[in-house]
Amino acid sequence: MSEEKKKLQKYETLLRCSDILVYEYHPDTDIAIKLDQSLDEADRIENYMSQIEKRDWLKPCDRDRYVQFIRGMSDGSIEIESASSGNDRMLNRIKKMYIADGETGEEYLLLSKKDITFQRSIENKYREQAQRDSMTQLYNRVSGKELIEDYLKHKTPYEACGMMVIDVDYFKGVNDSYGHLFGDKVLMSVASLLMQHFGEDSIVSRIGGDEFTVFIRNTENKTLISRTSDFIKAIRRLTYEENDYTPTCSVGVCFVPENIPYSGYEQIFGNADWALYQAKRQGRNRYVFCDNLHRFEEDILEKADIPSQIDARYFQNDILATAFEVFEKSTGFNEAMELMLKIIGIRFQLDRISVLRGDLAEQKCRYMFCWQKDGMQDVSGKEFTFSKEGFLEFYRKYDEYNTIVLNYDHMEKFSPKAQAVLMQGGAKTVLYVAAYLEGEYRGVVSFVSTEQKRFWSMDKRRELSEVVKLFSAYRKRRIGVNKCDCGYMNVSEYDNLTGLISFSRFRDDVEHIIVSKTGLPHIMVYSDIENFTEYNKAYGYKKGDILLKEFANYIIGTMSKQEETYFSRIVSDQFILFMPYDVNIPDMDYKVKLLNDAFIRSIVGEDNPTGVRIRTGIYRITDECRHAAEAIDAANLARKQIKAEDDMNVVVYDAASHRN
Known part of the structure; x- marks a missing residue:
């Protein structure tokens, strides 16, 4: 047997064992060729790109990604879902490599496809196990907190919610008197009872020892009271074969009504934990509601012995807004930092x-x-x-x-x-x-x-x-x-990297227009470059600076020359644009997305290994907008709604969905 045949047999064995399908794609003729295990032609698809558009074996979003992947000019891989012959969904990993024909010089793609559905299901299973407490199978502290934070981040202002922090009374005595095995049985029975009462619409977690949390989504205050009371009564009815032990628990509850300023996990948990402490002080075997959403903050402030000259709002407002105010009001940088x-x-x-x-x-x-x-x-x-x-x-x-x-x-x-x-x-x-x-x-x-x-x-x-x-x-x-004071330079009103006007000057100019209300409709556009850090790491800071300059020049090139248009770099990769707009133009967000995507393609090409893209938040200036800072914050808030997995990289601020 010749050496060539031996090699071919090895390739055939490798392909059979690995369940890999191999294709060729010839861009010049738009022909795809499916190869068998002997790497001979098994099927041929002409007009391949148009066939992809016609067939329904890919989801629309994956279809677009696959087409871009095929047309890209570098090697790499992609994971996409496809339909099997039985119409089940499969997850495939597709790799590509450019090959040059040694005789003709033709360049074509060699593609390999592997079904990784089972592999991914196993990974998901282990990921799920990592999120769970090994004994009770409730969420552990970390995963429960992440789920709650994710809900709080995306919930509408019209949803109320509540949290319970639960502590089994005198549990140390249970372990000491009856042993740890029985103590574990008690914890598992409490966990099971929690799931019976709250599991369907709640996030139930064991956060350590005998302490549990229950976060209830979209609930009314009276419902939360009723369900908490029912649970307190139910736990008293638990019995065990081994002895006459009857568990009780103390519960701290925090209810967050609808249409209030954002409450984060730390605030809600802190308030519920404060209420739990009150329940224990009052004799245990009871629940206590937190009577003030700022009770925990007040407790922290009291313990911290904060000087009276520090504004209490600084411990409740958005931390970035607080920082802006502190620096603007302070007489010096050192004072503001301290x-x-x-x-x-x-x-x-x-x-x-x-x-x-x-x-x-x-x-x-x-x-x-x-x-x-x-x-x-x-x-x-x-x-x-x-x-x-x-x-x-x-x-x-x-x-x-x-x-x-x-x-x-x-x-x-x-x-x-x-x-x-x-x-x-x-x-x-x-x-x-x-x-x-x-x-x-x-x-x-x-x-x-x-x-x-x-x-x-x-x-x-x-x-x-x-x-x-x-x-x-x-x-x-x-x-x-400082340099100005020393006579070395004048304070520049321009960004020395991009040449745009400084952010402070931008705010002053825009403030004048908004306050004076000229009557023209305006928009505030807040953009940043997602994964800019990764781009810097991959190509260096000089390339990063070039990217920032190119983006500034690109936006300037898209703007018509008109009055009351201002463009500035806020900091690093964040830019702000204020300009008049035509209220009759439809799909403004989609048109901005096209501009953003076109810029990225012009800089990094279709392959885009670092995944950089432009994220943009847009705010239409209304009569209710009183200051430039409000418009900037609204556009920035819209930008922050964009997640890494979202296909749409432009969001228009909607007052209804962002109302506190």
Whole structure:
């Protein structure tokens, strides 16, 4: 047997064992050829692209992705759903590779398709198991919190909700008297009872030991009262064969009515936990409702011994809006930073916050600002060095929001010296947020918990990332003012990277138009570049700067020359546009999407390996809009509604769906 035949037999065996189907696609003739296990032609499809459009074996969204994938100019893979012969849905992974015919020079695609439906179902099964408490099969603390936060993020203003925090009374005595096996049986029976009473429309979690939470979606206050009372009575009816033990529980309840300012998980849980404490103080075996949605905040403020000159609104309003106000009202940058660190520390219940300036050339880092709770180990004023390798190991961990979460018991990838630096002062969990100035990495802000490990949700990471960007923006303004005072330069009214007007000048000019109400209809358009961090990592900051400049020039090129049009870069990859618009133009969001997508294709092509895209929020200025800040916030809020998995990357602000 010849060597060629031996190789062919090996390929046939490999294809049979791996269940891989192989195709050729010839772009010049638009012909697809299905190959058999011997790599001989088994079927031929002419006019392949038009056949894809006609057939219903792909979902419309996957059909578009598949066509773009085939037309792309680089190797890669894609996962799409297709219909089998029995009309069941299958998940396929398709890989492609460009091949050049050695004789004719023709370039064509070699495609492989593998059914990964079973593999993905197993992965989903393990993912589901990871979300569950192993003993009770309820959601664990982390997954339950994520589900609640996701619901709160997307619920309409017209939905009310409630949370119960439940604690089995004197449970330690149960373990001590009857043993841990019986204690586990009690916990499982309580978990089963919770699912019977609340499972269908609720998120039921075991958050540790004998403590549970129940989050009830879209409920009325009277219904929440009734269901809580019924559960308290039901748990008293539980009996066990082993002994005469009868469980009771204490319950703290927080009800969140419809049409109120946004309440996050921490606020709702904190209020319910406060109510649980009151139930225990009153003798246990009862439930207590939180009588004030700000009860938990008030409790925190009282314990924190906050000076009376700090406005209480700063602990309740949106954290970014609070930061804007603090910096605008403060007489100096240092004063604003010290106040903001204290507000964040108290509001997020942290033990220490540090702003560290890094010098990559000298491989040194030093503390610029530091806030810490009373009694905490003082680490401020220290300077320490780092190695290039240690810095790269750290830097590569930054996520899409430029954040890193480190826990003291998972630091094995770092050297002992790096561990000592990163987890200073007995830290259990540290959230690091990168600080950039004019696109240059300048250091980090660390948010430290020392008493116990802490879970940081992606929402909280994103919030603090936006605040740190604001720190950098105001530091840049401060540097400009200082240089002006020293006679080195005048404060520029233009962005020195893109040449656009500065954001402060933009706000002043737009404020004048909005307040004066010229009568022309205007829109505020807030855009950013999703995955811009990944683009910088892949191609470097110079390429990132070019991308920002190209986007600014592209938008300018699409605008007609008319009065009352202003365009600015807010910070980093975020841009803001204010302009008149024609109210008779339909599908404004779709037309903006086409412009956004066309720009990305012109820069990175169809393949787009880093996944960058433009996200845009649009706000139509109404008579009710009184200030530029309101319009900017509304457009930004619309932008934030866009998720990474959404096909539509433009959202028009809808007052009804965003009303507090």
